[in-house]
Amino acid sequence: MEPLTETVLLILLSLAEQPRHGYSILKDVEQMSDGRVVLSTGTLYGALRRLLDDRWIERFEDEDTSRGKQAYRLTSLGRGNLQGEVARMKQLTKLASRRVAREEA
Amino acid sequence: MLLLYRTAVWLYPRQCRAEFADEMLDVVLAGATEVRGESWMNRVRFHARELAGLLAGAVDERVRFRPNSYFKLALVWRRIAMRSSFRFPKSVAPMMMLVFALVLFTIARAASTAVMVSSPHVTTAGERLSLPLSVGLWLGLAYLVGALVWLLIHALHQSGAQRLSDIQTWPQK
Numbered sequence: 261m262e263p264l265t266e267t268v269l270l271i272l273l274s275l276a277e278q279p280r281h282g283y284s285i286l287k288d289v290e291q292m293s294d295g296r297v298v299l300s301t302g303t304l305y306g307a308l309r310r311l312l313d314d315r316w317i318e319r320f321e322d323e324d325t326s327r328g329k330q331a332y333r334l335t336s337l338g339r340g341n342l343q344g345e346v347a348r349m350k351q352l353t354k355l356a357s358r359r360v361a362r363e364e365a
Numbered sequence: 366m367l368l369l370y371r372t373a374v375w376l377y378p379r380q381c382r383a384e385f386a387d388e389m390l391d392v393v394l395a396g397a398t399e400v401r402g403e404s405w406m407n408r409v410r411f412h413a414r415e416l417a418g419l420l421a422g423a424v425d426e427r428v429r430f431r432p433n434s435y436f437k438l439a440l441v442w443r444r445i446a447m448r449s450s451f452r453f454p455k456s457v458a459p460m461m462m463l464v465f466a467l468v469l470f471t472i473a474r475a476a477s478t479a480v481m482v483s484s485p486h487v488t489t490a491g492e493r494l495s496l497p498l499s500v501g502l503w504l505g506l507a508y509l510v511g512a513l514v515w516l517l518i519h520a521l522h523q524s525g526a527q528r529l530s531d532i533q534t535w536p537q538k
Contacts, residue, residue, distance in 0.1 A: 282392040300418025301392045302373075305385050306425055330388055 264345050268307055270297060272334065272342045275317060279333035282308070308332060316341060366397065366412060373419035381426050389419070410521065417458065456523055460514050467510065471503055 264272070267289075274280060274288040282304060290298050299307075311317045316338030322331040334342070370393050374386045393415050400411045478499065518524045522531075 282388055283395045300414045301389050302418030302422030305389055306422045
């Protein structure tokens with residue numbers, strides 16, 4: 261599996277917490293990155309579409325809203341892949357910290 | 366603005382439009398409502414970002430729907446675009462189109478001037494004398510447009526040097 265792009269990773273992290281609508285994902289990504297990553301609607305839906313095609317996320321009708329908005333949530337495949345990516349990043353961070361510490365010593 | 370957004374969404378492939386168009390417009394309008402009370406600069410930035418995003422998304426989806434055509438070559442572009450630290454600013458596309466339009470316009474002007482000079486009997490002495498001035502004016506105008514574009518990009522913190530300095534190579538503790 262190729263490393264995830266930052267955009268996709270942030271979208272998955274947003275959905276890892278709870279199912280969300282499109283606009284809610286946009287705001288959460290912006291908040292998570294302290295305003296550094298501001299997605300446009302086109303970018304968001306491009307990424308969502310790819311994730312839907314790969315079955316990492318699924319779409320469902322949110323009955324809590326009066327307008328019957330579509331919402332998105334992680335599938336078990338998506339959650340597993342996200343956990344794999346986080347583990348890969350942890351390993352990389354650990355390795356980098358070790359190497360940098362050795363260089364400084 | 367709504368008409369512009371509808372047009373941009375209309376550029377998506379039909380299947381994609383049927384599935385996502387209403388939802389995408391809802392999201393754009395929710396964002397537009399939120400920035401309504403903000404400064405004009407923020408509003409311009411928001412609308413420029415959304416329009417550029419929708420147009421780029423439409424091109425991207427069209428490429429995806431024709432995986433075996435020559436459009437496949439354009440997939441290389443995605444490798445650059447998906448890396449947020451290294452992709453070209455989205456403002457480059459409209460700027461390049463503006464520059465291209467200016468070049469075409471200048472060529473057209475030059476062609477008409479060339480006809481006038483090559484047929485001096487149909488031009489007046491005043492018109493012949495104005496050629497260097499005309500060329501100088503066009504060069505000056507092109508330089509001014511370039512400077513304005515650079516100033517705009519700089520104000521948006523999207524110039525090459527600014528983007529390069531913003532790259533975080535490693536998370537800060």
